[in-house]
Ligand SMILES: Nc1ncnc2c1ncn2[C@@H]1O[C@H](COP(=O)(O)OP(=O)(O)OP(=O)(O)O)[C@@H](O)[C@H]1O
C-alpha cells in the first residue's frame with residue numbers, strides 16, 4: 348500500500364557520523380532523504396527521533412527515572428537539530444514536546460498536531476512519551492495511534508527484521524514479513540514489545556528498513572516492498 352499518514356521513527360544515529368553525535372553531513376542527508384521522499388507524494392508525515400547518538404539507556408550512576416528524563420531531553424535536542432535541517436532544506440515543521448520545555452518546543456497537543464499534518468507540515472514529536480521506563484520506539488507507536496497513522500516506518504541501520512540481531516549473529520535469517528504475534532513470541536529485539544503490542548492493538552503496520560541506502564525512504568513511501576513488514 349502506498350503511504351498516506353505515516354509516522355517515521357528515526358534512530359538518533361541518523362543525525363550522527365559516528366565520530367560526532369550530530370554531524371552536518373548526516374543531518375543534511377537525513378533532511379534531504381525526507382525531502383526527496385515527500386516532494387511529489389501525497390504523504391502526511393510525522394517524525395519521532397531517538398537519542399541513541401547521545402544517550403543509551405539507563406546510566407549506572409544516575410537514578411533510572413532521572414536518567415530517563417535526561418534521555419527524553421536528548422530527543423528534544425535531536426528534534427531541534429532535525430527541524431533546523433529540514434528548514435535549511437526548505438521544509439516547514441512543527442515541533443511538539445510531551446513535557447513542557449517552554450521556549451524550545453510547543454507542548455504536545457493532539458488536535459493541533461493533526462491540523463498541522465493535514466496542512467502538509469511535517470510534525471516532529473519530541474520528549475518521548477513524557478514518562479520514564481519507555482523508549483522512543485514506544486513513543487512512535489503511541490503517537491502513530493494518536494494521529495491515526497496508517498503505518499509506522501522504522502528507519503534503521505539494518506535492512507529488516509532478522510531471527511536474531513544480524514550485527515551479532517551471522518547466521519540470522521531475514522523475514523520478508525511477520526505478524527505482531529510472531530515478533531512478540533520470538534522476542535525480536537529490533538523494537539521493544541510495548542511498541543509491537545500497541546501497533547498490534549491499533550492495527551498499524553510497521554515497516555523496518557535500511558535508512559542508510561539512499562532513496563529507500565522514498566521507495567517505502569511509494570509502496571515498494573523493501574525491508575520487513577510487521578502486521579496483523
Ligand atoms: N531481530 C533483529 N532484527 C534486526 N535487527 C535487530 C534485531 N535485534 C536487534 N537488532 C538491532 O536493533 C538495532 C536497532 O537500532 P536502531 O538504532 O534503529 O534503534 P534504536 O536503538 O531504537 O535507536 P535510538 O535509540 O536512537 O532510537 C539494529 O541496529 C540491530 O542491530
Ligand SMILES: O=c1ccn([C@@H]2O[C@H](COP(=O)(O)O)[C@@H](O)[C@H]2O)c(=O)[nH]1
Pocket residue numbers: 359396397398399402403404405414415416417418419474475476477478479480481482483484486
Ligand atoms: O518515552 C520515553 C522515551 C525515552 N525515554 C528515555 O530516553 C532514552 C532515549 O530513547 P531511545 O528510544 O533509547 O532512543 C531512553 O533510553 C530512555 O532513557 C523515556 O524514558 N521515555
